[in-house]
Amino acid sequence: MxxxxxxxxxxxxxxxxxxxxxxxxxxxxxxxxxxxxxxxxxxxxxxxxxxxxxxxxxxxxxxxxxxxxxxxxxxxxxxxxxxxxxxxxxxxxxxxxxxxxxxxxxxxxxxxxxxxxxxxxxxxxxxxxxxxxxxxxxxxxxxxxxxxxxxxxxxxxxxxxxxxxxxxxxxxxxxxxxxxxxxxxxxxxxxxxxxxxxxxxxxxxxAELLLQGAKEPTKTDEVEDVDAIVEALAEELEDGIYFLGAGSTVKRLKDRLGIEGTLLGVDVVEIRDGKARLLVKDAAESDLLRFVDRNPKIIVTVIGGLNFLFGRGNQQFSAEVLRRIPKENIIVIAAPSKLKDGIIHVYTGDREVDEKLRGYMRVRVSPWMDRMVRVV
Known part of the structure; x- marks a missing residue:
C-alpha cells in the first residue's frame, strides 16, 4: 500500500x-x-x-x-x-x-x-x-x-x-x-x-476507539444543569490555588467566582477566605509550572464530541505540569451528554503521565452526583 x-x-x-x-x-x-x-x-x-x-x-x-x-x-x-x-x-x-x-x-x-x-x-x-x-x-x-x-x-x-x-x-x-x-x-x-x-x-x-469524534457544543436543554453543577461546586471549593481550564462549562464557574477569566484559555486563581482572586489570565505552560509546588487543583471539562480531557485545546496542561499534580487534584465537571460514549481520552505525549491519568476518574454530572468514567 x-x-x-x-x-x-x-x-x-x-x-x-x-x-x-x-x-x-x-x-x-x-x-x-x-x-x-x-x-x-x-x-x-x-x-x-x-x-x-x-x-x-x-x-x-x-x-x-x-x-x-x-x-x-x-x-x-x-x-x-x-x-x-x-x-x-x-x-x-x-x-x-x-x-x-x-x-x-x-x-x-x-x-x-x-x-x-x-x-x-x-x-x-x-x-x-x-x-x-x-x-x-x-x-x-x-x-x-x-x-x-x-x-x-x-x-x-x-x-x-x-x-x-x-x-x-x-x-x-x-x-x-x-x-x-x-x-x-x-x-x-x-x-x-x-x-x-x-x-x-x-x-x-x-476503527473503534482509535478515531476521535468532532467538536459538539453543550446541548441547550443541559445549560441549566451545568449552571447547577457550577453553583454547587463553587460553594464547595476550599482555599488554595486552582488551574481553571478552557470551555464554556468552566467559564461559567469563573463567572460564578467573580473573576474575569478566559473562555478558551487556562486561568490561575487563588481562593482565600472564600473569595477568588485571578493570579494569571490566559496562562501558558510556564505560568502553571510556577505554581505546581503550591499543591494546585485543576478544574476542567470534557470537550463534547471529541471526548478529550487533556490534549485538545488545552496543551498548557503539558506532561510536565500534569506529572507534578496528583490525579486526585483533578476535578472534572461535564454535562451528561459529553459522556455518552462512557470514555474520555487523554494524550500528553508522555506515556508515563498518560498511564497515571488512565483508569477511572470521577466526573461531576449533577449538583449531587459524580459518575466514574473510564479514561483511556
Missing part, C-alpha cells in the same frame, strides 16, 4: 504558550518559548507503525525536508520524495523552521492524489482543511494530531492510534466513514470568540 505523508512543521507550536494556534503567529510562539512538536509526533506515528509486520507492505510518498522526508529517513520505510519546489529555512532565537505555507500542503496533496491509497498528515484543523480542500472525497485522509484545537473528526486519538488505524486499514478491518472537517478563526479564538466553520465531510478510516 502506498501512503502519503505530509508534515506541517509548525503545527501545534502555539498550544503550550497560550496562543491557541500557530497560524500567523509562529514568531510570537517562538519568542514565548515554543519549539516544533509536529516532527516528534510524526516520529511517534512511524515508530509505532514499524512495530507491525504489515508495515513492510507500506511505501510512503512524502514532501521534502521538514515536510516529511526528515522524519522518514530515520526509519526503514521505502519512500519517494515529491520535490515540488525549493524553500529555505529561517532561524528565530535558535529555532530553525522551513519557509513553508499552506500552499505547500495543498500542492503536495494535489501531487499525491491518485498515487496513494491513504493520505496521512501531521497537523491540526488548518492542515486538515488544506488537505481536504484538494482531496475532497476522492481519497481517504487521516490526521496525526499535532495541532492545538483539532476539532475535526478526521484525527486519530493519538499518533500511535493513527499508526494502528493504518494497520487496521491495511488488514481490511477499518471501514471508511464520512467525518466532519472543521476549523475556527484563530484570531477570533485568541480573543475568546468561537467562530466555527464546517468545510465538508472527508472519507476517513474508522
Amino acid at each position: 502506498r501512503v502519503g505523508l505530509i508534515v506541517n512543521p509548525i503545527a501545534g507550536m502555539g498550544g503550550r504558550v497560550a496562543l491557541k494556534g500557530t497560524d500567523g503567529v509562529v514568531e510570537e510562539a517562538i519568542k514565548r518559548g515554543a519549539k516544533p512538536i509536529a516532527p516528534d509526533l510524526a516520529r511517534l506515528f512511524l515508530h509505532e507503525l514499524a512495530n507491525y509486520s504489515e508495515s513492510h507492505e507500506i511505501e510512503f510518498l512524502t514532501g521534502p525536508d521538514g515536510l516529511g522526508e526528515d522524519v522518514l529517513k530515520e526509519f526503514g520505510f521505502p519512500y519517494e520524495v515529491i520535490r515540488h519546489r525549493d524553500f529555505g529555512y529561517r532561524e528565530i532565537l535558535g529555532v530553525r523552521i522551513p519557509n513553508t505555507t499552506d500552499e505547500d500542503t495543498k500542492e503536495l496533496a494535489r501531487r499525491m492524489l491518485g498515487r496513494v491509497t491513504l493520505m496521512v498528515f501531521a497537523g491540526g484543523d488548518g492542515t486538515a482543511r488544506d488537505v481536504f480542500s484538494v482531496v475532497g472525497d476522492r481519497a481517504p485522509i487521516l490526521g496525526i494530531p499535532t495541532g492545538v484545537k483539532m476539532f475535526s473528526g478526521v484525527f486519530a486519538a493519538s499518533p500511535e492510534d493513527a499508526a494502528r488505524l493504518v494497520v487496521e486499514f491495511l488488514r481490511g478491518n477499518a471501514r471508511l466513514v464520512e467525518r466532519d472537517v472543521m476549523d475556527l478563526d484563530e484570531d477570533a479564538f485568541r480573543h475568546d470568540e468561537v467562530r466555527p466553520r464546517h468545510y465538508g465531510r472527508a472519507l476517513t478510516p474508522y
Whole structure:
C-alpha cells in the first residue's frame, strides 16, 4: 500500500504558550518559548507503525525536508520524495523552521492524489482543511494530531492510534466513514470568540476507539444543569490555588467566582477566605509550572464530541505540569451528554503521565452526583 505523508512543521507550536494556534503567529510562539512538536509526533506515528509486520507492505510518498522526508529517513520505510519546489529555512532565537505555507500542503496533496491509497498528515484543523480542500472525497485522509484545537473528526486519538488505524486499514478491518472537517478563526479564538466553520465531510478510516469524534457544543436543554453543577461546586471549593481550564462549562464557574477569566484559555486563581482572586489570565505552560509546588487543583471539562480531557485545546496542561499534580487534584465537571460514549481520552505525549491519568476518574454530572468514567 502506498501512503502519503505530509508534515506541517509548525503545527501545534502555539498550544503550550497560550496562543491557541500557530497560524500567523509562529514568531510570537517562538519568542514565548515554543519549539516544533509536529516532527516528534510524526516520529511517534512511524515508530509505532514499524512495530507491525504489515508495515513492510507500506511505501510512503512524502514532501521534502521538514515536510516529511526528515522524519522518514530515520526509519526503514521505502519512500519517494515529491520535490515540488525549493524553500529555505529561517532561524528565530535558535529555532530553525522551513519557509513553508499552506500552499505547500495543498500542492503536495494535489501531487499525491491518485498515487496513494491513504493520505496521512501531521497537523491540526488548518492542515486538515488544506488537505481536504484538494482531496475532497476522492481519497481517504487521516490526521496525526499535532495541532492545538483539532476539532475535526478526521484525527486519530493519538499518533500511535493513527499508526494502528493504518494497520487496521491495511488488514481490511477499518471501514471508511464520512467525518466532519472543521476549523475556527484563530484570531477570533485568541480573543475568546468561537467562530466555527464546517468545510465538508472527508472519507476517513474508522476503527473503534482509535478515531476521535468532532467538536459538539453543550446541548441547550443541559445549560441549566451545568449552571447547577457550577453553583454547587463553587460553594464547595476550599482555599488554595486552582488551574481553571478552557470551555464554556468552566467559564461559567469563573463567572460564578467573580473573576474575569478566559473562555478558551487556562486561568490561575487563588481562593482565600472564600473569595477568588485571578493570579494569571490566559496562562501558558510556564505560568502553571510556577505554581505546581503550591499543591494546585485543576478544574476542567470534557470537550463534547471529541471526548478529550487533556490534549485538545488545552496543551498548557503539558506532561510536565500534569506529572507534578496528583490525579486526585483533578476535578472534572461535564454535562451528561459529553459522556455518552462512557470514555474520555487523554494524550500528553508522555506515556508515563498518560498511564497515571488512565483508569477511572470521577466526573461531576449533577449538583449531587459524580459518575466514574473510564479514561483511556
